[in-house]
Amino acid sequence: MTGHTLARLPEQAELDGAIRAAGLKVTSPRVAVMRALADLPHSGAESVFAAVRHDLPGTSLQAVYGVLAALTEAGLVRRIEPAGFPARFERRVGDNHHHAVCSGCHSVQDIDCAIGEAPCLLPSDDSGFAVHSAEVTFWGLCAACQAEAAA
Amino acid sequence: MTGHTLARLPEQAELDGAIRAAGLKVTSPRVAVMRALADLPHSGAESVFAAVRHDLPGTSLQAVYGVLAALTEAGLVRRIEPAGFPARFERRVGDNHHHAVCSGCHSVQDIDCAIGEAPCLLPSDDSGFAVHSAEVTFWGLCAACQAEAAA
DNA sequence: GCAGTTGTTTTGAATGATTCAAAACAACCA
DNA sequence: TGGTTGTTTTGAATCATTCAAAACAACTGC
Structure with a gap:
């Protein structure tokens, strides 16, 4: 897990x-x-x-x-x-890092900011929306589950 | 809502x-x-x-x-x-758009891809994680709730 | 060091979103 | 138009989480 x-x-x-x-x-x-x-x-x-x-x-x-x-x-x-x-x-707080969730084993791993420093994301057209935080979740397969899937 | x-x-x-x-x-x-x-x-x-x-x-x-x-x-x-x-x-599917959730009224609005085309995000260090999709949620205040807060 | 106050944990129960299962039913194919 | 298959109804269960009251423990000041 x-x-x-x-x-x-x-x-x-x-x-x-x-x-x-x-x-x-x-x-x-x-x-x-x-x-x-x-x-x-x-x-x-x-x-x-x-x-x-x-x-x-x-x-x-x-x-x-x-x-x-x-x-x-x-x-x-x-x-x-x-x-x-x-x-x-998680205890890692204060930095704006994100997460990758493995669809296979449901493990979660930390992912550093995708682009530059926090806040690393801004909407291209926010229609007046004031962004306080951005949360990114990547979905996919972790290295271990890829290996298992290959077998 | x-x-x-x-x-x-x-x-x-x-x-x-x-x-x-x-x-x-x-x-x-x-x-x-x-x-x-x-x-x-x-x-x-x-x-x-x-x-x-x-x-x-x-x-x-x-x-x-x-x-x-x-x-x-x-x-x-x-x-x-x-x-x-x-x-x-929502019925808008197939394009990789994201969402902004208003902390005030809990309304959701669509946000187009933050950076470039879909997939608009890639982790800077994925440690072998194979990303299938990326999900972005912005949190903040919508225009209406900002106006109300100002009053 | 000890007692009082305040905040925390225990115990027990409730809630809300969602899912499961069996029987009644309706869409689609021939 | 009937049969088959998939869908909806009805009724109940599940899971994660929260609520509430009473028992308890940490910190403050003495």
């Missing part, structure tokens, strides 16, 4: 600081969710729940939803919602 | 032909859905249902869902799913 990154996992203090800096109370479910997303970016609520449960049994799914909502609201995580799929979350 | 276009409404025969050409049986719910979408593009299932009911009472919501699914499958309509909203449908 979602590829495991080899990125360094953040320290406890680092996560605490980020959460506190966002004006939120530091709680174990929040830290656990942040850690889970650092480990497995583009996870859905259900996957985050599974990961959180692993080192914090007794955590409820609703708590995970609540935490994800709070973190998203605070700008600590970003929510993406590919058409036809439950929402996914 | 969704702006009323002034576009010419298609003739019965035109709709029948399109549906038949797609390999589907021509039924009144299908014609009614096509007509509703010609009248009000970017409508959701619920709005289409309301419009269809108007001249075809007795039509069920499930039938509308079924018709929309069949027409989408056949390539006669396109389904768009802005994050956080129920799916919307």
